[in-house]
Amino acid sequence: MRKSPHPHINRCGTQSCESWRVLVIAGRASQVKSLVMNQKDLIRLGVPAGEAMRRGIDFISRYVLKGLDKSALPAAVEAVVRDPAHHLRDELAGEFAKALLRAPPPLRPESAPWQQWGEGLEPEAVNQLARACRLPIAAAGALMPDAHVGYGLPIGGVLATVGSVIPYAVGVDIACRMRLSILDYPVRDLERRRDRLIHAIEKETRFGVGASFADRRMHAVMDQDWSVSPVTQRNKDRAWAQLGTSGSGNHFVEFGIFSNSEAFGSLPAGQYVALLSHSGSRGTGAAVCDQYSKLAMDQHPNLPKEVKHLAWLSLDSEPGQEYWAAMELMGSYAAANHALIHQHVVHDLGAQVLAEVENHHNFAWKERHTIQGNEREVIVHRKGATPAGQGVLGIIPGSMATPGFVVRGKGNAASLHSASHGAGRIMSRTKALETFEWEKVNRVLRERGVHLLSAGLDEVPMVYKDIHTVMSAQDDLVDVVGQFDPKLVKMAASGERPED
Numbered sequence: 057m058r059k060s061p062h063p064h065i066n067r068c069g070t071q072s073c074e075s076w077r078v079l080v081i082a083g084r085a086s087q088v089k090s091l092v093m094n095q096k097d098l099i100r101l102g103v104p105a106g107e108a109m110r111r112g113i114d115f116i117s118r119y120v121l122k123g124l125d126k127s128a129l130p131a132a133v134e135a136v137v138r139d140p141a142h143h144l145r146d147e148l149a150g151e152f153a154k155a156l157l158r159a160p161p162p163l164r165p166e167s168a169p170w171q172q173w174g175e176g177l178e179p180e181a182v183n184q185l186a187r188a189c190r191l192p193i194a195a196a197g198a199l200m201p202d203a204h205v206g207y208g209l210p211i212g213g214v215l216a217t218v219g220s221v222i223p224y225a226v227g228v229d230i231a232c233r234m235r236l237s238i239l240d241y242p243v244r245d246l247e248r249r250r251d252r253l254i255h256a257i258e259k260e261t262r263f264g265v266g267a268s269f270a271d272r273r274m275h276a277v278m279d280q281d282w283s284v285s286p287v288t289q290r291n292k293d294r295a296w297a298q299l300g301t302s303g304s305g306n307h308f309v310e311f312g313i314f315s316n317s318e319a320f321g322s323l324p325a326g327q328y329v330a331l332l333s334h335s336g337s338r339g340t341g342a343a344v345c346d347q348y349s350k351l352a353m354d355q356h357p358n359l360p361k362e363v364k365h366l367a368w369l370s371l372d373s374e375p376g377q378e379y380w381a382a383m384e385l386m387g388s389y390a391a392a393n394h395a396l397i398h399q400h401v402v403h404d405l406g407a408q409v410l411a412e413v414e415n416h417h418n419f420a421w422k423e424r425h426t427i428q429g430n431e432r433e434v435i436v437h438r439k440g441a442t443p444a445g446q447g448v449l450g451i452i453p454g455s456m457a458t459p460g461f462v463v464r465g466k467g468n469a470a471s472l473h474s475a476s477h478g479a480g481r482i483m484s485r486t487k488a489l490e491t492f493e494w495e496k497v498n499r500v501l502r503e504r505g506v507h508l509l510s511a512g513l514d515e516v517p518m519v520y521k522d523i524h525t526v527m528s529a530q531d532d533l534v535d536v537v538g539q540f541d542p543k544l545v546k547m548a549a550s551g552e553r554p555e556d
């Protein structure tokens with residue numbers, strides 16, 4: 057069978073055989089096969105595939121079946137395509153005009169500017185960022201050295217858009233967050249009083265899908281307006297039950313040693329016990345992503361398959377405003393989760409906090425950036441990327457057996473003031489489960505002085521890139537101001553579905 061010169065047009069599928077001049081309508085195919093215009097003509101005029109194409113064929117068919125002048129048909133079709141708003145009330149062309157107005161603009165022939173940090177990144181992760189930068193709403197992009205494949209936008213992808221937000225470019229775990237508390241706890245007690253530290257973690261947070269507290273934790277975030285979206289309103293009770301929990305996937309709570317060779321704020325140079333946590337907005341954040349990503353895809357059904365997860369919501373629309381308000385609420389909620397974890401664990405130890413740092417990723421910010429010489433307001437999506445504006449502090453973790461770093465951003469304009477959010481995976485979860493066994497992993501952990509309370513094989517150190525290589529690839533994005541070496545690590549038990 058001869059292949060269609062236009063792969064996106066079905067040869068004998070929902071839009072009819074290509075040899076037909078138009079689609080079958082109302083069972084009268086014999087009357088419309090010989091029309092003077094076909095799908096190729098509509099494509100030439102810029103009519104996008106999907107609903108607009110179907111409505112265009114329908115318009116042609118009805119025009120001919122009505123006995124109107126066929127010689128005037130090309131001009132009539134072109135007039136609708138050129139100015140659909142003028143034909144909205146037209147009896148024959150109205151639905152075609154409405155479909156044209158609903159259809160998203162085609163992908164840009166030329167990409168918005170973007171830059172990559174790091175070498176040897178997954179080709180498909182690079183392709184994902186490149187495709188994202190061809191969206192009609194794209195203004196600029198950046199790819200971090202920890203990048204790997206995600207849904208729509210890669211993990212480690214940064215995308216600036218104009219007037220629109222992309223739920224999947226924010227991610228499923230909205231506002232996933234890092235928090236580090238540096239304590240006055242004696243360093244020698246990491247080993248000497250390990251049981252006390254273990255008790256504090258296991259008592260004061262919960263791990264796993266659906267993890268919650270029977271005796272609910274209290275925080276002012278639950279007094280905020282949860283009616284900003286039907287999704288947050290429905291999930292408020294679940295969110296309260298999960299407040300202060302850590303979830304699953306790559307989320308963790310760790311004790312370790314924080315080292316700084318120079319003064320860090322009011323903290324003198326030295327070594328300190330520190331508490332580090334990583335988790336996000338739990339089940340409610342996932343529900344928000346699910347609801348609004350589906351809504352965005354419904355609004356843009358004609359997007360090419362490879363970018364369907366990059367469907368967007370206009371911030372001028374009610375759904376866009378709802379999603380934005382829900383996302384902001386999830387940011388507050390994720391921060392509250394960490395605040396409670398640290399508050400309760402530190403109180404259980406009877407310790408004091410000397411200094412703290414926190415930041416989140418999987419979020420979208422309204423920011424002003426100079427792009428190709430023009431300063432403008434854009435929506436910066438950082439999906440697995442850390443804010444790194446000039447002087448901004450952040451945390452970039454490694455793995456359960458490699459160091460993480462407290463960093464200060466340099467405000468690099470080309471990266472949209474961003475840096476990596478970790479080491480980045482080099483192996484899928486499925487492959488990790490097939491590859492590793494605990495006997496060998498535990499040997500590595502012992503060699504590095506790490507005591508693991510629980511985790512899955514899909515989160516062992518070997519599934520991640522070398523954090524030192526990742527950091528050296530972004531030395532123009534951040535300065536390192538301190539190092540955290542994990543010593544006591546708690547993650548969700550093996551077999552839990554990942555929520556990251």
